[in-house]
Amino acid sequence: MKKKILSGMRPTGKLHLGHLVGALKNWSKLQDEYDCLFMVADWHALMSEYKNPANLKEYCLDNVIDWISCGINPEKSTLFVQSHVPEHLEMYMSLSCITPLGLLERCPTYKEQLRELKTREVNNYAFLGYPVLQAADILLYKAEVVPVGEDQLPHLELTREISNRFNTIFKQDVFPEPQAMLTQFPRLLGLDGRKMSKSYDNYIGLSDQPDIIYAKVKTMITDPRRIKKTDPGHPEVCNVYSYYQVFTDPRICSIVETQCEKGEIGCIDCKKRLGDVLVEFLEPIQEKRKALVSDHKTILKILEIGRAKAATIAGATMKQVRQAVGL
Ligand code: TRP
Ligand code: SF4
Numbered sequence: 001m002k003k004k005i006l007s008g009m010r011p012t013g014k015l016h017l018g019h020l021v022g023a024l025k026n027w028s029k030l031q032d033e034y035d036c037l038f039m040v041a042d043w044h045a046l047m048s049e050y051k052n053p054a055n056l057k058e059y060c061l062d063n064v065i066d067w068i069s070c071g072i073n074p075e076k077s078t079l080f081v082q083s084h085v086p087e088h089l090e091m092y093m094s095l096s097c098i099t100p101l102g103l104l105e106r107c108p109t110y111k112e113q114l115r116e117l118k119t120r121e122v123n124n125y126a127f128l129g130y131p132v133l134q135a136a137d138i139l140l141y142k143a144e145v146v147p148v149g150e151d152q153l154p155h156l157e158l159t160r161e162i163s164n165r166f167n168t169i170f171k172q173d174v175f176p177e178p179q180a181m182l183t184q185f186p187r188l189l190g191l192d193g194r195k196m197s198k199s200y201d202n203y204i205g206l207s208d209q210p211d212i213i214y215a216k217v218k219t220m221i222t223d224p225r226r227i228k229k230t231d232p233g234h235p236e237v238c239n240v241y242s243y244y245q246v247f248t249d250p251r252i253c254s255i256v257e258t259q260c261e262k263g264e265i266g267c268i269d270c271k272k273r274l275g276d277v278l279v280e281f282l283e284p285i286q287e288k289r290k291a292l293v294s295d296h297k298t299i300l301k302i303l304e305i306g307r308a309k310a311a312t313i314a315g316a317t318m319k320q321v322r323q324a325v326g327l
Helices: 017-030 042-049 053-069 087-097 101-105 108-116 130-140 150-169 210-218 239-247 250-261 267-293 296-325
Strands: 004-009 035-040 078-081 145-148 179-182
Touching: 004 017, 004 130, 017 035, 017 053, 017 145, 035 053, 042 053, 042 130, 053 078, 053 267, 053 296, 078 296, 087 130, 087 296, 101 150, 108 130, 108 150, 130 150, 130 296, 145 150, 150 179, 210 267, 239 250, 239 267, 250 267, 267 296
Parallel strands: 004 035, 004 145, 035 078, 145 179
Antiparallel strands: none
16 A cells, blocks of 8 residues: 655745745655645645735635646645645644643744744734644644655654654554655755745746746856856856756756856856756746646646545544544
8 A cells, every 4th residue: 555645835825946846846756656645735824824815715726736737646646725624623623632832832933933924923823833733734644754845844743743642642543653755856045045935036936937037047146256257167156057957957067067167158148048948947837837727627626526535534534533532
């Protein structure tokens, strides 16, 4: 039997290359080897976006369209929306009872968000329980493997802790200890060298058109020691070069590397070429996307099939959980 995977993404906006490299590429590779569930975490998004929920539903569909365009196959994997399966909240409450407050207050992601997101109101009750809902997502399906980015490791640690507490307190062996699986792909930084993020406005969107892509690449910071075109460059410190490494084959990379080191190519031309690479890379994805955008019916059908599959597993687990907790 295949091992079970669950992962999720918050629908807070349109997806960008960071999502593709950090998650989707990995998800699509795992589909054959594992039994995969991929979830749109709309309750998690609502915790921080509740004052601006106007686009939430649209982002749910739009993100799923991007998932499929990037190779997530609804025939192989189960795609669903968290809020379509109400058992998530039932599970969340069951786990809330056994989660010590201190574990949540000490959670590094919680402390960081409180510090960083002063502009958005995350100082709410739900937000403290963010990792408990995530644990509920994972345990509801008894997922054994959870592909996530490094930033999510504290949540996986908490999930294991909650899983063990549940089994111990209720003297049952209901839940496995889910393992985090980190992406093997190199991290892709944003245009300005910080983490690629919508809130930093330093991203290239999966649906950005060629003119936008070229314009955005133009703003990227290169090797600061290169002033004249003939100055020898250091591709290993250049963000533009790191994009080549992610989006094109080693042959082209080594040409760029040599030309840069020998001062044979200027950064302007090098960026133009990177623009070509990205436009070509995104073309088939955008082609697929175009077809799906005009076919919402198909997406809704995929999500309904996903909901039904997820609900079957979730219902069975909740039956066990209710029994274990004594309700
Ligand atoms: N917290 C995750 C993130 O921001 C999203 C998420 C919600 C998730 N539930 C999950 C990821 C369950 C993995 C498993 O990236
Ligand atoms: Fe970076 Fe290319 Fe300029 Fe070299 S030539 S510093 S790789 S942009």
